[in-house]
Amino acid sequence: MTCTICKQGDTSPGRVTVKLERGAAVILVRDVPVDVCGDCYEYYLTEDVASEVYARADEAAKRNAEVEIIRYAA
Numbered sequence: 001m002t003c004t005i006c007k008q009g010d011t012s013p014g015r016v017t018v019k020l021e022r023g024a025a026v027i028l029v030r031d032v033p034v035d036v037c038g039d040c041y042e043y044y045l046t047e048d049v050a051s052e053v054y055a056r057a058d059e060a061a062k063r064n065a066e067v068e069i070i071r072y073a074a
Contacts, residue, residue, distance in 0.1 A: 009039030
């Protein structure tokens with residue numbers, strides 16, 4: 001697909017680290033499967049992957065984690 005941000009690059013499969021903040025918590029989810037733009041490096045998550053990443057961030061926030069690093073594994 002063509003990147004919706006830069007409108008120049010095409011996306012291809014890759015893996016990134018996603019940083020989320022929930023209240024006072026900072027959650028890093030590593031090795032998240034995404035489509036990445038080859039020009040601007042913007043990344044796109046599928047709906048299923050995004051739901052999983054957000055659920056893990058919410059769980060960390062509920063445990064009152066300040067900083068948590070999680071490896072994505074579907």
